[in-house]
Each structure stands twice: as C-alpha cells, then as structure tokens.
Amino acid sequence: MNTRLSSLIQPLTQQQPALTASLIELAQINSHTLNPAGVDQVGQLLSQRFCQQLDCDHQQISLPPYQLYRTDGSVMEHPLGHLQLFKKRPDAPLQLLLTGHLDTVFPVDSGFQQCRWLDDYTLNGPGVSDMKGGLLVMLTALSTFEQSPQAQQVGWTVILNPDEEIGSPSSAALLAEQAAQHDLGMIYEPALPDGQLAGERKGSGNFTAIIQGVAAHAGREHHLGRNAICAMAEFITSVDQLNGVREGVTVNVGVMDGGMTTNQVPDQARCRFNIRTRITADEHWCQQKLTEIEAKINQKEGISLSLHGHFGRSPKSLDTAHLALYQLVSTCSAQLGIPLQWQATGGCCDGNNLSTAGLPNVDTLGALGGNIHSDKEFINISSLVTRAQLSTLILLTLAEQAERWRRTR
Ligand SMILES: [Zn+2]
Incomplete structure (x- = not known):
C-alpha cells in the first residue's frame, strides 16, 4: 500500500471507540419497521452526521404506508418512517448509489433492546450488524474518501430506507428509479461472520x-x-x-x-x-x-x-458486470491483507432490487457479524474500522478507474 493511501486509511483505527459508542447509541433506539417514530429517530441522528461530515444535499422523503390483508380480506395500513436521501456531485463522471436500511426486525415490545459485550471483541445487540454497524461503515468510508482529491471524480447518492426488512415494498419504486441513474451500487448489509461476501441471491x-x-x-x-x-x-x-x-x-x-x-x-x-x-x-x-x-x-x-x-x-445472479465488480472488491481487500470470497445465499436484500433495475452492485459491504434476526445477533466490533478501510479503498479505486466503470444510462 502506498504511503498516501495508508496515511488516509490508517488513522481510522483511532475512530474505533467513537464508532463503538455511536453504534451502541443507534442500536438501543428501537427501529422496528412498524415503529416509524423510532425509525425516524435513527434517520434523524444519522442525517445530522451525514450532513455535518459530508456537506451534501439531503432530502427526507415520505413513503406510502405498508399494506397488510386482514383475515376478512380488508386492507390494514401501517405508516412507515421516512426515507433519507443524500446527494453529492451529481455531475461527476462516475455515479455511485450507496444504500442501507434504518429498520430492524425487533418489535418495540421485544425483550431484546439493549447491547451487551460477549467478550472484548464481540458486541451483542439489536441491529448491531444488520445493519446499524453497516450504516456507520458507510458514513466513515465516505467521510474518509471525501478527504482525497480523487473524490472529485465520483458523485454519489445515499439512500437509507425504512422498510427493507419487510421487502422494501414502499421504497422499491424509488430504489429502481435511482438505480437507473447510477453506474454501480454499494450496499451495507453485514458480511458473513468469516468475512465472506454474498454472491448470488435468491428472489x-x-x-x-x-x-x-x-x-x-x-x-x-x-x-x-x-x-x-x-x-x-x-x-x-x-x-x-x-x-x-x-x-x-x-x-x-x-x-x-x-x-x-x-x-x-x-x-x-x-x-x-x-x-x-x-x-x-x-x-x-x-x-x-x-x-x-x-x-x-x-x-x-x-x-x-x-x-x-x-x-x-427477483433473483440476483452474477453476470459479467457483477463479477468484474466483485473482482475489484477482492483486489482491494487483498491490498489490506484480507483474502475475500463470496458465496451464494438464499437470503435477499435491496441488492436484488438494484440488480433487477440493471445496476451491478456488491451488497455485503457492512460489518462482520452473525445470528442476525435473532436475539443472539452480534458484531465483530473491529470490523467497523476494517470494513470502513475496505470501502474507502474501493471508492478510491473506482475514482481512479472512473471511465472504466461508467455505463451507458
Ligand atoms: Zn439487513
């Protein structure tokens, strides 16, 4: 790794304590999909930080309610939290779409609302890896990337949606519309516990x-x-x-x-x-x-x-565009001394939506963790920094190769 690069990403290790404190704060705010007040509280906390650290445009967008059928066939409507959208340099040569979700699967009356340490490196808590940790990885990587001159080559949009855990029914249209206006997608779902990325995904x-x-x-x-x-x-x-x-x-x-x-x-x-x-x-x-x-x-x-x-x-399959992007991610990871692989999964996420809309994307750039959607959910806490370093390196590499990754839109 050259000195300019290491001087940019090495200091991120010093942010570990602050990132850990932020994660605990975010995870202990309940943001179950059907708790719009909690989702908005998390959205607002993050919005303040995104705007402060990234000096970007910000929009808070209302979505149609989530509809569920009652036993008698009538429709029940649940309000959802807002979608937060941030934009910077929409005219730059390469346009990236970064997405993450604000919601979790833990209801407001669930017994699982607090974080606790399992050991010095492992934090248990609701949404710590899926995906409040991932949201902090995204923010940290973007903030670091923005300090480099290469950032001028890249414009980006961040979408934080409130309904991913129920299949993104109300944000799907906006995700598809934005996907069409970008060259590549980066999604901050948790990586598998051993650091592997998800490849193909079921529909x-x-x-x-x-x-x-x-x-x-x-x-x-x-x-x-x-x-x-x-x-x-x-x-x-x-x-x-x-x-x-x-x-x-x-x-x-x-x-x-x-x-x-x-x-x-x-x-x-x-x-x-x-x-x-x-x-x-x-x-x-x-x-x-x-x-x-x-x-x-x-x-x-x-x-x-x-x-x-x-x-x-729809299913996400690995076409040549996806394979090329995955190759770039593993080259970046190797530069950091972390070998990387990916494996097929039956789980699906907004990566499916973006790929259906034609946008090649890598969708497990978030923290390392496991047992998600259960009260045993954990995050490997040092991955907040290592994954932010990886994402920064990916952003820098994409900026240097901006022409190569532009697609005809
Ligand atoms: Zn998730």
Missing part, C-alpha cells in the same frame, strides 16, 4: 391467501356451513407440496389464522407465505402452480379463495 415473493366460507352453528346447522379453515388446510398442504419439485424453489407458510370460536363453522381464514426462487423463470412456474391450486380450492361449493401478492425481489 422472494410474499403472498396472502384469504378464504371466505359460510358460517353456521356447529351443532344445529353444521351441514349448512362451509369451513374456511378446512379449505385453508387443503390449500396450505398443496402449496407446501411444491417444495422439492423444482430446484432451488422453496415455499414457506409462515402465518395462518381464522375462525372465532369452536361452536361456529368458521367462514374466514387467512394464510401468508413466502416463496424463494433461484432463477427469474421460477416466478412464472410458481404463478402457474398457485393459479392451479387456487382453481382447485375454488371448485368447492360455498368456498371462495382469493390470492394476493407478488414477487417483490
């Missing part, structure tokens, strides 16, 4: 099935009832049987409810399920199978099933 769709049957007294007029729960049981069994039929496609029924009491034939039932896909063509296959199952259930007299939902995220 994902969320669906809701609602069944309307006929209510009747369980004793006096049982024969007049049409049991919505029994019909739903048949639907669920059929949907579950799709598992193992097509390579890489999985179906998970995650929620079901219906009925009120045992002395009434229930006339309402609902289930929610998720489908993961390996290639885009799987989406069509799944839709066809669902339509067949829907038709079979609807043949039952007195039963009416309606199906809602869609594939919000």
Whole structure:
C-alpha cells in the first residue's frame, strides 16, 4: 500500500471507540419497521452526521404506508418512517448509489433492546450488524474518501430506507428509479461472520391467501356451513407440496389464522407465505402452480379463495458486470491483507432490487457479524474500522478507474 493511501486509511483505527459508542447509541433506539417514530429517530441522528461530515444535499422523503390483508380480506395500513436521501456531485463522471436500511426486525415490545459485550471483541445487540454497524461503515468510508482529491471524480447518492426488512415494498419504486441513474451500487448489509461476501441471491415473493366460507352453528346447522379453515388446510398442504419439485424453489407458510370460536363453522381464514426462487423463470412456474391450486380450492361449493401478492425481489445472479465488480472488491481487500470470497445465499436484500433495475452492485459491504434476526445477533466490533478501510479503498479505486466503470444510462 502506498504511503498516501495508508496515511488516509490508517488513522481510522483511532475512530474505533467513537464508532463503538455511536453504534451502541443507534442500536438501543428501537427501529422496528412498524415503529416509524423510532425509525425516524435513527434517520434523524444519522442525517445530522451525514450532513455535518459530508456537506451534501439531503432530502427526507415520505413513503406510502405498508399494506397488510386482514383475515376478512380488508386492507390494514401501517405508516412507515421516512426515507433519507443524500446527494453529492451529481455531475461527476462516475455515479455511485450507496444504500442501507434504518429498520430492524425487533418489535418495540421485544425483550431484546439493549447491547451487551460477549467478550472484548464481540458486541451483542439489536441491529448491531444488520445493519446499524453497516450504516456507520458507510458514513466513515465516505467521510474518509471525501478527504482525497480523487473524490472529485465520483458523485454519489445515499439512500437509507425504512422498510427493507419487510421487502422494501414502499421504497422499491424509488430504489429502481435511482438505480437507473447510477453506474454501480454499494450496499451495507453485514458480511458473513468469516468475512465472506454474498454472491448470488435468491428472489422472494410474499403472498396472502384469504378464504371466505359460510358460517353456521356447529351443532344445529353444521351441514349448512362451509369451513374456511378446512379449505385453508387443503390449500396450505398443496402449496407446501411444491417444495422439492423444482430446484432451488422453496415455499414457506409462515402465518395462518381464522375462525372465532369452536361452536361456529368458521367462514374466514387467512394464510401468508413466502416463496424463494433461484432463477427469474421460477416466478412464472410458481404463478402457474398457485393459479392451479387456487382453481382447485375454488371448485368447492360455498368456498371462495382469493390470492394476493407478488414477487417483490427477483433473483440476483452474477453476470459479467457483477463479477468484474466483485473482482475489484477482492483486489482491494487483498491490498489490506484480507483474502475475500463470496458465496451464494438464499437470503435477499435491496441488492436484488438494484440488480433487477440493471445496476451491478456488491451488497455485503457492512460489518462482520452473525445470528442476525435473532436475539443472539452480534458484531465483530473491529470490523467497523476494517470494513470502513475496505470501502474507502474501493471508492478510491473506482475514482481512479472512473471511465472504466461508467455505463451507458
Ligand atoms: Zn439487513
């Protein structure tokens, strides 16, 4: 590493204590997706820092509410926190889109709200690696990069969205619109615990099935009832049987409810399920199978099933543009003395959205950690600095190769 470079990124180690304190502060503010006040509190704290440290334009954007189906088929709306967007040098030769999410999966009444040390290097806490640590990595890398003259070659947009953990339903349109205006994407989801990056990612769709049957007294007029729960049981069994039929496609029924009491034939039932896909063509296959199952259930007299939902995220496959970008990331990492690999994952994130919109991106540039989405979530605390160094180096390399990475937009 040359001296100019090391004089820029070596001092980052001195920021470790301040970064750790900031992380604990952010993680201990509950920002579950459906706690918009908490999401906004985290968004505002970060916005102050982004604006102070980066001298950039800032917009706070309201999003449409999140819609969920109730058992009776009506729609319930949940307000979401704001999306924070920052922009600098929109006319520079190379335009990068950096994204991260403000929300976590831990509800406001969950018992997991505080951080604690597991040992000197490992911090346990809600969202520490997914992805409040990643947001600090992003901010630190950008601040360091902005001190270099090469920064003039690069313009960037940062999007911090409030709804990633539910599949980015309300920010998807803005992500796609911004993706089209940039050359490359950098996303700050956590890297795998051993430092590996995610390569290919599965696609994902969320669906809701609602069944309307006929209510009747369980004793006096049982024969007049049409049991919505029994019909739903048949639907669920059929949907579950799709598992193992097509390579890489999985179906998970995650929620079901219906009925009120045992002395009434229930006339309402609902289930929610998720489908993961390996290639885009799987989406069509799944839709066809669902339509067949829907038709079979609807043949039952007195039963009416309606199906809602869609594939919000298509699979992310590694095309040549992605491979070239991954190669650059691993070259940068090798310069820092950290060998890097990537592996396929069934998980998906906004990296899927950006790649569907045509934007090559690397999506696990955040902190090193694991057990995410559980109360055992942890971060390897020194990775706040090492990952900020890696991202700074990637930014500097991209700036030096700005012409190479420009794509026709
Ligand atoms: Zn995440």
